[in-house]
Amino acid sequence: MPRSIRWRLQGWYALVLLAVVGGFAGILYYRVRAARLQEVDAALEAGARYLDAHLRRFPPHELDGGFAGKPPPPKGKDKKRGGPWPPPPKGPSPKRLLAELNLPGAAEGQRSAGVYFGVWRSDGSLLKGIGVPEGVRGGEFTGLRPDPNPRLTRRGDFREAHMTGPHRTHILVGRSLQAEEEDLLAFAWQLAGAGAVVLAVGLLGGWVISARILRPVAAIAATAAQISETNLSRRIDPKAVDRELAELAQILNATFDRLQAAFERQARFTADASHELRTPLAIVRTQAEVALSRPRSAEEYRDTVAACLRAASRMSALVEGLLLLARADAGRLDLQRTAVDLGQVVEETVAMFRPLAEERGVTFTACLARGEVNGDAVRLAQVITNLLSNAVQHNRDGGEVRVTLQVSAGEVVLTVADDGCGIPEEDRAHIFERFYRVDKARARSSGGNGLGLAICRSIVDAHGGRIGFETEVGRGSTFWVRLPCATAQRN
Amino acid sequence: MRILLIEDEPELLSALAQALREDGYAVDEAADGEEGLFKATSWDYDAVVLDLMLPRRDGWQVLAELRRGRKTPVLILTARDAVADRVRGLDAGADDYLVKPFALSELRARLRALIRRAAGQADAVIVLGDVVLDTRARVVTQGGAAVALTAREYALVELLALHRGALVTRTQIYEHLFDETEDSLSNLVEVHVSNVRKKLGKEFISTRRGQGYVIDA
Numbered sequence: 001m002p003r004s005i006r007w008r009l010q011g012w013y014a015l016v017l018l019a020v021v022g023g024f025a026g027i028l029y030y031r032v033r034a035a036r037l038q039e040v041d042a043a044l045e046a047g048a049r050y051l052d053a054h055l056r057r058f059p060p061h062e063l064d065g066g067f068a069g070k071p072p073p074p075k076g077k078d079k080k081r082g083g084p085w086p087p088p089p090k091g092p093s094p095k096r097l098l099a100e101l102n103l104p105g106a107a108e109g110q111r112s113a114g115v116y117f118g119v120w121r122s123d124g125s126l127l128k129g130i131g132v133p134e135g136v137r138g139g140e141f142t143g144l145r146p147d148p149n150p151r152l153t154r155r156g157d158f159r160e161a162h163m164t165g166p167h168r169t170h171i172l173v174g175r176s177l178q179a180e181e182e183d184l185l186a187f188a189w190q191l192a193g194a195g196a197v198v199l200a201v202g203l204l205g206g207w208v209i210s211a212r213i214l215r216p217v218a219a220i221a222a223t224a225a226q227i228s229e230t231n232l233s234r235r236i237d238p239k240a241v242d243r244e245l246a247e248l249a250q251i252l253n254a255t256f257d258r259l260q261a262a263f264e265r266q267a268r269f270t271a272d273a274s275h276e277l278r279t280p281l282a283i284v285r286t287q288a289e290v291a292l293s294r295p296r297s298a299e300e301y302r303d304t305v306a307a308c309l310r311a312a313s314r315m316s317a318l319v320e321g322l323l324l325l326a327r328a329d330a331g332r333l334d335l336q337r338t339a340v341d342l343g344q345v346v347e348e349t350v351a352m353f354r355p356l357a358e359e360r361g362v363t364f365t366a367c368l369a370r371g372e373v374n375g376d377a378v379r380l381a382q383v384i385t386n387l388l389s390n391a392v393q394h395n396r397d398g399g400e401v402r403v404t405l406q407v408s409a410g411e412v413v414l415t416v417a418d419d420g421c422g423i424p425e426e427d428r429a430h431i432f433e434r435f436y437r438v439d440k441a442r443a444r445s446s447g448g449n450g451l452g453l454a455i456c457r458s459i460v461d462a463h464g465g466r467i468g469f470e471t472e473v474g475r476g477s478t479f480w481v482r483l484p485c486a487t488a489q490r491n
Numbered sequence: 492m493r494i495l496l497i498e499d500e501p502e503l504l505s506a507l508a509q510a511l512r513e514d515g516y517a518v519d520e521a522a523d524g525e526e527g528l529f530k531a532t533s534w535d536y537d538a539v540v541l542d543l544m545l546p547r548r549d550g551w552q553v554l555a556e557l558r559r560g561r562k563t564p565v566l567i568l569t570a571r572d573a574v575a576d577r578v579r580g581l582d583a584g585a586d587d588y589l590v591k592p593f594a595l596s597e598l599r600a601r602l603r604a605l606i607r608r609a610a611g612q613a614d615a616v617i618v619l620g621d622v623v624l625d626t627r628a629r630v631v632t633q634g635g636a637a638v639a640l641t642a643r644e645y646a647l648v649e650l651l652a653l654h655r656g657a658l659v660t661r662t663q664i665y666e667h668l669f670d671e672t673e674d675s676l677s678n679l680v681e682v683h684v685s686n687v688r689k690k691l692g693k694e695f696i697s698t699r700r701g702q703g704y705v706i707d708a
Contacts, residue, residue, distance in 0.1 A: 271573060275544070278570035282591035283503045289595040290510040307502045 006210050013206040014199075021198050025191040032187060036180050037159070041152055043115070044161035047103045047173040048150040051117060054101055055165045062094050063121055063167040101128050103173065115175040122168035133158065136172070157181070216241040220249060224256075232260040272435035276318050276449055280311035287311075314449070321451040325434065328458035335376040335462055339486050342412050343368040343405050345377060349384045350403060353392060361398045368405040371412035372486040379459045380483075383467075386452040387416045387479050393448065394420040394477070407485060411465075414481045422473040431469070432457045456481075492537040492606055492646055493517040493667045497527030497553065498568070499545050507540070510595055511602075515629060515642035517670035524548025531557050535666050537606045540598075543569040543580070551583060558584040564605040568593065603627065610653035617652045619706060622691055624652050631691070638690050643668060647683050651696060651706040660703035 055063065099108055101119065106112030116131030136155075150161040150173075160174035223236045235253050238246040284307075291304040327333050350366050357364055373380070391401040399419035406413050423431060423438055430436045435450035460467040465483035494516045498504040501522065508518045519534070521527035524545040531539050531553070539557070543550035554565060566587040567580045577588045586608075587601050603626055607615065617624040621634045629645055631638045640648065650667050651659055664680050684696055684704060696704050 271571070274572065275570040278572070278591045279500055279503070282570070282593065283500060283506070285592045286503055286506040286510065286595060290506045290513075293510065293513065293595075304506075307506070311502065 006207075006214055009210045009213075010203065010206055013210075014203055017199055017202045017206070021195045021202075025195045029184070029188055029191055033184050036184065037177075040159055040175065040177065040180065041161070044152065044159060044173045044175065045150045047112075047115060047117060048161040048163040048171050050104045051101065051119060051171045051173065052163055052165045054097075055119065055169060055171070058097055058166070059094055060167055062098075063127070063165075063169050098128060102130065114179065115173065117171070117173045119165065119172075120170040122170070127169065132172070132174075136160075136174070216245050220245065220252065224252060227256055232256065232263055269434055272450070273318075273322060276435065277315060280315045280318075283311040284308045318449050318451070321449060321455055324455055325451065325458055328462060333379070333458070333462045335379060337374050337376055339372055340375050340377045340380060342371045342373050342375075342380065342414065342483070345381050346384055346403060346405055346414065349381055349388055352385075353388045357392050357401065360392060360395070362392050362395045363400050364403065365400060366403040368403070369407060371405050371407050371414075371483075373412050373463070373483045374486040375463045375483065376459075380463070383456045383459050383481065384414070384416075386456050387414075387481070389448075390452060390479075391416050391418040391420070394418060396420060399476075410485050411482045412485055414483075415478055416480075417476060417478040419476045422475055422477055423469070423471040424473055428471065432467075492649065493519070493534070493670060494602065495519045495521065495527065495530055495534075495536045495539045497521045497524065497531075497539065497545065497550070498542045499523055500542075507598075511599075514599060515646050516602075517646075517668055517673075519671045524550065524553045528553045528556050530671075531563060532561065534671075535663070536563050537609065537667060538564045538566060538602050540566050540568050540602070541585070543567060543571055543576070551579075554580075554583050554585060562609070564609045566598075566601055566605060568598070600627075607653070612653055617649075617655075619652060619655065619695075622695065624649060633691060640687070640690060643679075643683055644687050644690070647680075648687055648691070648706075651704060655706050658699055658703050658705050663703070 102108060102110070103112040103115055103117055106115075111131040116129070116133065118129035118132040118136065119127040121127055136158075148164065150163040150171075153160050153162060154177075157176050157178050158174050159177050160172055163171040163173075165171045220236050220241065223234055227234050235256060236249040238249040238253070241249055287304045287307045291301060296304075324333070346368055347366065350364050354364060388401065388403070395401060395418045401419075402415075402417040404413075404415045404417075427436075427438045431438070432453050434454040436454075437448070437450050457467050460481055460483070463483055465481060467479070467481050469477055469479045471477035492515075494511055496504055496507055496511070496518060498507065498520075499522055504520055504522065508520050511518045519530055519536070521530050525547040527539075527541070527545070528548060541550050541553060545553070548556075550567065550569065554567075557563065557565065564586045565584065566589060567585045568589050568591065569576070569580075570591045572590040580588050586605055589598060589601060603615065607613070607626060615625065615627050617626065622638075623632045624630075625632075626649060629642075629649075631640055631645065631648060646668050647664065650664065661680055668683075669679070684698075688696055696706055698704055
């Protein structure tokens with residue numbers, strides 16, 4: 001499973017869990033081991049101290065070496081040797097003491113459970129030893145600085161306490177650690193087993209949790225798949241998923257919204273375009289069918305052909321407009337850019353429109369400066385034609401169309417103002433959309449196809465300019481076009 | 492048979508009206524939704540041809556208003572070809588839906604079917620004893636021989652035949668045979684009835700005095 005979030009999550013989870021369980025088990029093991037050893041050590045130390053205390057009751061000569069078992073000679077007999085023998089001690093006889101010399105809790109001469117001990121005199125001879133393993137010899141430590149406190153060493157499996165007793169005797173108490181090691185090994189296995197169980201349960205839990213965490217992701221994916229496959233209206237419910245994923249869901253929903261809007265725009269555009277083409281087609285077809293259904297007079301045929309021609313020119317205007325928009329969308333408008341005096345283009349276009357305007361009782365006033373732009377004269381004339389046409393068509397009878405051209409801040413600014421009815425609030429955002437018509441009733445009589453302003457905007461955009469309008473309902477609208485000056489562009 | 496055309500495209504409207512008039516229909520024209528609705532609710536049309544994209548009042552509104560009181564058959568004739576539009580149109584109360592551009596012959600056939608169905612007649616051929624009416628070719632035969640009728644006379648026979656056995660008043664005949672431009676105060680109905688009687692026999696149409704006419708089944 002390459003690059004699976006779930007497996008990676010599980011991997012990290014396993015790693016962390018392993019570290020925690022392993023660390024915990026390790027610490028526990030060493031604490032227990034230390035405690036056990038401490039216990040052993042304490043017992044050994046206590047044994048050594050006990051032996052030490054016992055040895056102090058021995059007559060010194062018993063401990064000095066060479067006189068083991070022999071009582072000091074009687075005082076009277078050895079007077080001339082003047083031996084500095086101290087008086088024989090009171091209390092139990094040395095033999096008795098030696099016999100009693102044993103670890104606490106052990107019967108006389110018997111070995112205390114697993115524990116051995118040995119007492120060596122300073123010359124290395126053994127005073128007494130019970131259960132001392134082969135090869136363990138005292139006196140090795142007698143050369144050391146006398147130490148009243150037991151010193152613990154480890155030799156192989158054995159733990160031993162060494163102590164310097166009275167008269168530099170060497171006391172050794174030791175025991176095998178085999179039982180402890182075995183216990184600890186068993187304990188370690190238990191820990192490992194328990195750890196493995198915890199790890200297994202934890203991993204299982206992690207697997208379940210990761211499945212639960214990833215379930216909303218799967219749900220989002222399912223919704224997204226449905227959106228792409230069936231309809232575009234389905235959305236992910238951000239309330240149904242967790243906060244972190246809700247953000248993702250919202251982002252996806254916003255994307256889907258844009259996608260759906262784009263699709264709907266496209267669908268509407270196609271529907272509008274086909275509608276606009278179907279109507280003149282229907283005219284051509286019906287006119288022709290009626291004309292052909294029976295013999296007609298020449299005048300009737302002329303009327304029919306004229307109607308068909310009007311429908312055909314309407315269709316070709318529409319097709320040209322659609323083609324221009326399609327090219328502009330593809331960024332291939334192929335502008336024939338030259339230095340164009342926009343003022344002159346406006347003047348010519350206004351002159352062209354005067355007869356049509358007079359028909360409607362609309363007057364033109366033009367205040368034109370020279371404004372040179374680097375652009376396509378034919379396309380720019382198309383923009384001006386569309387704007388003037390709109391201004392005349394949407395004007396009130398006897399109204400005025402005011403055209404101005406001026407240069408300001410490196411821009412050539414063209415304005416076309418009319419005294420029409422203005423653009424209602426709800427239509428303002430859509431005015432440049434393809435096939436959008438403010439007044440659908442006027443559409444047919446004016447002969448517009450709803451592409452004029454969309455074409456204007458595409459052409460102005462391609463020239464690097466801007467187009468916009470100000471409007472007041474009942475008072476009229478002013479459309480403006482701002483194009484970069486030819487001189488400004490060169491700089 | 493009288494038909495109302497509601498269509499905002501003047502050149503399509505005139506061509507359609509001409510075609511239907513040449514078929515013998517009485518045709519009224521309306522160039523926008525408001526006018527269309529007014530006419531549709533003022534007279535009893537045999538069928539209404541309705542465009543959807545109309546100024547002042549769109550086709551949906553006209554249809555909705557019309558359906559509040561009238562059962563007039565409505566054929567939607569539009570450039571909107573989406574399935575959703577067809578469904579919406581038919582569900583809104585339209586009886587048929589035809590997409591532009593269309594074949595004139597199809598529009599005619601659909602209108603004939605609508606008018607026939609509205610009168611409760613399923614067959615395009617109506618048999619009245621030895622007189623047979625073929626509404627497709629708009630021909631009347633008697634005993635197998637074709638009878639030459641004018642368009643108006645044929646329309647009168649068809650109107651009475653579609654309502655066979657039922658009384659058709661003079662006003663109804665006026666409303667269904669003549670369009671708004673004709674003077675309905677004349678005694679044209681009597682003239683047509685007497686002409687039909689001359690051609691198909693005196694008993695073919697019986698008169699209910701003071702009420703109207705009837706073709707007995």
